[in-house]
Amino acid sequence: MTSIDFNHTLPSETVVSAPYLTLNLHYSPNQYYRHGWQSWSLAAWTDPRIPFPVQKPQLLHPMQHDPSYAFHPNPHGSWVGAVEIDPENILLLGSLGMDAHVELNGTHLSGWYESGIGDWFVGYGTEPIVFSRYAELLGQRFGKTQRESAPKVWCSWYSLYTAIDEQVLTRVFNNLNDLPFDVLQVDDGWQIATGDWEANNKFPSGIAALADKIKLTGRKAGLWLAPFIAVKSSNLFQNHSEWFLKDLNHKFVSAGFNWGEQLYTIDTTHPEALLWLSELMIKVRQWGFNYVKLDFLYGAALPGKRKIDMPREAAYRNGMKVIREALGEDVFILACGAPILPSLGLCDALRIGPDVADEWENTRDAALLYNPTIPGTKNAIRTTIHRLWLSPLVHTDPDVVYFRSRNCKLTEKQKILLQGLALVCKYKATSDLPQWLSSDEKEHLKSFLTAQPKIKRLTRYVYQIGNHTIDLTSAITLPAHPKGFDLIKSGLTSLLGNQRWILRIMNKIQKKSLLKLTKDI
Numbered sequence: 001m002t003s004i005d006f007n008h009t010l011p012s013e014t015v016v017s018a019p020y021l022t023l024n025l026h027y028s029p030n031q032y033y034r035h036g037w038q039s040w041s042l043a044a045w046t047d048p049r050i051p052f053p054v055q056k057p058q059l060l061h062p063m064q065h066d067p068s069y070a071f072h073p074n075p076h077g078s079w080v081g082a083v084e085i086d087p088e089n090i091l092l093l094g095s096l097g098m099d100a101h102v103e104l105n106g107t108h109l110s111g112w113y114e115s116g117i118g119d120w121f122v123g124y125g126t127e128p129i130v131f132s133r134y135a136e137l138l139g140q141r142f143g144k145t146q147r148e149s150a151p152k153v154w155c156s157w158y159s160l161y162t163a164i165d166e167q168v169l170t171r172v173f174n175n176l177n178d179l180p181f182d183v184l185q186v187d188d189g190w191q192i193a194t195g196d197w198e199a200n201n202k203f204p205s206g207i208a209a210l211a212d213k214i215k216l217t218g219r220k221a222g223l224w225l226a227p228f229i230a231v232k233s234s235n236l237f238q239n240h241s242e243w244f245l246k247d248l249n250h251k252f253v254s255a256g257f258n259w260g261e262q263l264y265t266i267d268t269t270h271p272e273a274l275l276w277l278s279e280l281m282i283k284v285r286q287w288g289f290n291y292v293k294l295d296f297l298y299g300a301a302l303p304g305k306r307k308i309d310m311p312r313e314a315a316y317r318n319g320m321k322v323i324r325e326a327l328g329e330d331v332f333i334l335a336c337g338a339p340i341l342p343s344l345g346l347c348d349a350l351r352i353g354p355d356v357a358d359e360w361e362n363t364r365d366a367a368l369l370y371n372p373t374i375p376g377t378k379n380a381i382r383t384t385i386h387r388l389w390l391s392p393l394v395h396t397d398p399d400v401v402y403f404r405s406r407n408c409k410l411t412e413k414q415k416i417l418l419q420g421l422a423l424v425c426k427y428k429a430t431s432d433l434p435q436w437l438s439s440d441e442k443e444h445l446k447s448f449l450t451a452q453p454k455i456k457r458l459t460r461y462v463y464q465i466g467n468h469t470i471d472l473t474s475a476i477t478l479p480a481h482p483k484g485f486d487l488i489k490s491g492l493t494s495l496l497g498n499q500r501w502i503l504r505i506m507n508k509i510q511k512k513s514l515l516k517l518t519k520d521i
């Protein structure tokens with residue numbers, strides 16, 4: 001174990017090689033930068049003296065943060081952690097390798113590598129400078145995207161969800177003609193099943209025909225896939241269960257629960273699974289898609305026993321390299337639900353926060369389940385703003401913004417915050433249906449898509465965007481811990497949220513209510 005006493009005579013940065021490194025602070029800091037494992041996991045400055053409840057329900061842990069550390073007793077983070085030293089300066093401990101974790105234990109900021117030795121960056125100074133140095137070193141080790149800018153994307157998810165079909169999308173795409181989008185991206189709902197990546201019967205002309213239609217309008221065709229995971233009922237899992245990740249007790253590793261089903265993940269060290277993955281990506285490319293949103297990627301980095309023994313995040317990179325090679329450099333890759341550091345250099349854009357939603361915050365999820373990773377605009381802004389330091393390495397996707405008032409509970413002010421954040425990220429996307437926009441809203445969307453304002457960081461949460469400033473502080477607070485009767489409700493909600501049969505029923509109800517959405521499109 002290597003330990004360093006922190007004092008102001010230390011150089012402002014240093015790189016140390018150690019399996020376990022401790023920085024002794026001599027006092028308990030009151031702000032700790034907690035960095036979650038994957039896109040949806042929480043990243044935020046938090047008060048380490050306030051206990052952080054285990055997020056609920058437990059059944060969803062594998063899809064929301066590093067499940068190995070879900071019950072970690074101390075404030076924890078993946079790869080990087082930092083503390084405020086004084087109002088001006090921070091001390092950052094960040095790994096320059098994979099499989100690394102950081103915790104704050106009283107007066108000790110410590111980091112360790114799960115699979116042995118690795119390098120650490122220790123930086124002291126102002127927050128923007130220290131994080132940008134860390135990013136620079138990460139870029140040297142892992143590489144960065146070669147693309148200058150991110151395309152402007154229309155994505156089907158946050159309006160139609162899984163209720164997409166050939167006719168509805170064709171009508172929407174026609175209506176989008178006068179809007180300057182670069183990519184029209186088909187999200188979840190086109191496939192037979194998660195794992196069975198062929199068009200379902202809602203797309204009778206096939207998915208390649210849709211890509212052609214999009215490309216005829218001069219735009220890039222985008223497609224959503226979750227290539228590392230599969231639902232239990234999929235043909236992929238049923239026919240090739242030997243490709244799927246198991247634990248030390250030979251049981252399949254849970255990759256979470258979604259679409260009313262148990263999720264499993266492929267072992268990206270298995271040669272046959274890798275061949276399948278490569279063929280799948282070649283097929284997507286041949287269909288004509290040149291923008292892919294690859295989702296639920298965390299699966300390949302979950303703990304388990306792999307065919308070829310290697311650290312879990314190295315296995316993930318192995319899978320991502322196969323994907324990149326099969327797609328080629330000219331396909332734009334957006335990584336989503338993706339472990340952050342292991343994705344660097346292997347994707348063009350990275351979702352850096354949880355999903356937005358047509359509401360600011362859901363009381364059940366935020367307060368009762370204490371779950372900052374669940375879809376919600378406040379959750380999305382909070383984590384995204386704390387990961388902007390990644391932007392020199394990868395295009396940072398804050399998720400879509402809303403202009404519509406129809407089917408949207410966000411206030412004008414909340415929509416403006418989200419739009420401002422997208423301008424800061426230089427990643428512009430929406431799912432608004434032109435049919436749902438008033439003429440003012442459509443004009444507003446048009447000017448957002450064409451705007452290229454000068455961006456300046458004023459403080460951690462305040463940005464100048466052209467002639468305006470936005471203050472994102474209202475999205476930063478975490479919900480209060482449930483007390484009294486809410487505590488009982490919280491326990492009950494969590495108990496119900498852990499029941500697969502309840503989640504199945506909820507999924508059916510959601511699907512039914514979605515059908516109404518497309519009636520008048």
Ligand code: 9PG
Nearest residue numbers: 040063064157187188224258295336355
């Ligand atoms: C499609 C969606 C959209 C979205 C992605 C991802 O249960 N969960 O924790 C959970 C989190 C995110 C999520 C789905 C489930 O959304 O981020 O943009 O593509 O998948 O299914």
